[in-house]
Amino acid sequence: MASIDISNVSKTYPGASAPSVSDINLSIRDGEFIVLVGPSGCGKSTLLRMVAGLEDITGGEVHIGDRLVNRVDPADRDIAMVFQNYALYPHMTVRENMAYGLKNRRTPATEIESRVAEAARMLELGPYLDRKPRALSGGQRQRVAMGRAVVRQPAAFLFDEPLSNLDAKLRVSMRGEIRRLQKRLGTTSLYVTHDQLEAMTLADRLVVLNAGRIEQVGAPLDIYHNPASTFVASFIGSPAMNLIDAEIRGSSLHIGATEVPLGSMQAAQGPVTAGIRAEDLQVTGHGLPFRVDFVEELGAQRLVHGHVEGQPLTLALTPDAALHDAFHLSIRPGALHLFDTRSGRRLPQPESGVFASRVLA
Amino acid sequence: MNRVRPFDHFVLILGTLFMVLPVAVAVMTSTHTAVEIHSHGLFLTPGGHGAETYATVLTRQGGFTGQVTGTRMMMNSLILGIGFAVGKIVLSMAAAYALVYFRFRFASFLFWIIFTTLLLPLEVRIMPSYQVMSDLGLLNSYTGLIVPLLASATGTFYFRQFFKSVPDELLEAARIDGAGPFKFLIDVLIPLSRTMMAAIFIIMFVYGWNQYLWPMLMTTEERFFTLMRGIKQILQVWVGSQIPDYNEAFALAILALAPPVLVVVVFQRWFIKGLTESDK
Secondary structure (H helix, E strand, O other), rough: OOEEEEEEEEEEOOOOOOEEEEEEEEOOOOOOEEEEEEEOOOOOHHHHHHHHOOOOOEEEEEEEEEEEOOOOHHHHHEEEEEEEOOOOOOOEEEOHHHHHHHHHHOOOOOHHHHHHHHHHHHHHHHHHOOOOOOOOOHHHHHHHHHHHHHHHHEEEEEOOOOOOOHHHHHHHHHHHHHHHHHHHHHHHHEEEEOHHHHHHHOEEEEEEEEOOOOEEEEOHHHHHHOOEHHHHHHHOOOOEEEEEEEEEEEOOOEEOEEEOOOOOOOOOOEEEEEEOOOHHEEEEEOOEEEEEEEEEEOOOOEEEEEOOEEEEEEEEEOOOOOOOOOOEEEEEEOOOOEEEEEOOEOOOOOOOOOOOOOEOO | OOOOHHHHHHHHHHHHHHHHHHHHHHHHHHHHHHHHHHHOOOOOOOOOOOHHHHHHHHHOOOOOOOOOOHHHHHHHHHHHHHHHHHHHHHHHHHHHHHHHHHOOOHHHHHHHHHHHHHHOOHHHHHHHHHHHHHHOOOOOHHHHHHHHHHHHHHHHHHHHHHHHHHHHHHHHHOOOOOOOOHHHHHHHHHHHHHHHHHHHHHHHHHHHHHHHHHHHHHHHOHHHHHHHHHHHHHHOOOOOOOOOOOHHHHHHHHHHHHHHHHHHHHHHHHHHHHHHHHOO
């Protein structure tokens, strides 16, 4: 077990004009579960692979524990990795798959046997130890891949989108299993995913990446409630946060012809991007005029897609709420996020107040 | 869909006859005496002299020096066939491994150079190859028979394509598991290539077994004779009024046919697997 320190790490592929990953600084505490999340091509896998040693680091330093590992072979970094497509050796049985890494490290046979047995018990793979991977289901294969990581008792686990190949139901249960396993072993983990739900549910801390740079680092709820930019706001949370062009004049926010009072004089004036989560909108008698386009039924919740002042907006309602073609909406107190329109960065937020809006005559 | 279609069967039966009849004729004819064959032509019925013909063919000290028997020739052919197949697999696998898994300059250029040698059959370079072997003093040796023909563009190509289809993650997992290049080859790639190797073994064994021109050039001593040359030798006895030993020629032809058939029968399950699916 160890901490991982990533300082000023960048990666430029040969022949590429711009770096794929630039200037990443991240320190991971011992035993922490860190999730790297971002859209495809944001550099999250590259970063993980640099920590693993599968990709050369072109700038900066990676420390695992207190050892600089930039030039250390993957096998000697004391890490274990779980791959998206499992990467099990197809010609070896489950037992051999798990034991292979230990055998290469000249671990005594009795030790190998007890560790494999322990991992198999933990992952409920006992009955399958003598099967070949091809005779296993996707979930079982991924458990074997995790078993292979666990038996090594490494300083850190690296997960590269391990659940992407599984079906939705299995993904949820495997997610729980990974979390439980990590809690129990207390092994520092770095986990890459493009699925924000997976990221939210697994992480101690979340790292949101965009175009090779860190957008925000923080606990899942921190990021959810205080997104640092429009990118994070639209990426984390489902449905995505509504982002609406608006303008601040004095102490109120103007969305089209609707005025939302903010309670106090605002430092930022002029055009802003207003972010409102779907569940932070309430139906009221008067306020933002909302026209319904279509409705998505999710069972526990009903997502109403429509327009407000010509801009698309999504609204989450309880299933028993009455549906009309048009609503008036108000924003829940303290739930309005303001972003700079040009840079997308978060602006100082208005103090919480009641944003009962009124339509200007 | 399971309706019996007489025409389909007719076509299949016709095809089977077309393939099997010549072999059947050869087998049957080889059980008659040379005189019978000479006067009656080919036979489709068994004769009574099978055992003695085959025994003669396998054990008689034939040839000019009387040094070579059918058994000896068969062994030579086997050495050639197996030597070819094994050597080509080892060599082309090593070449493909280097081409796919190691980053070195001009790798793909080198591959295409290797690949274009497919266009150059043995006959094109037969004189220089002979010269080289002669200078090395390897005429009349198994080394001289086998080594010059080991480089195989086909094999390298097959293995390269196969290695390229092996997911990169397998290599990465192996690297994290502490397997170096050699261990990865032995522990992962070779077991995965088993079916591929079986397929190439068949092709190359038959190729080596059927070599005629090269052994004829390389070896002058009769103890290196292969079956292919033996068959021709038997028919080359137009001395005086002697009738050629047709029966023995047929028997030898059948003996020459048997091992490749055996190899195909044994390996065919893997062969088909190797060519159609991969073990992943």
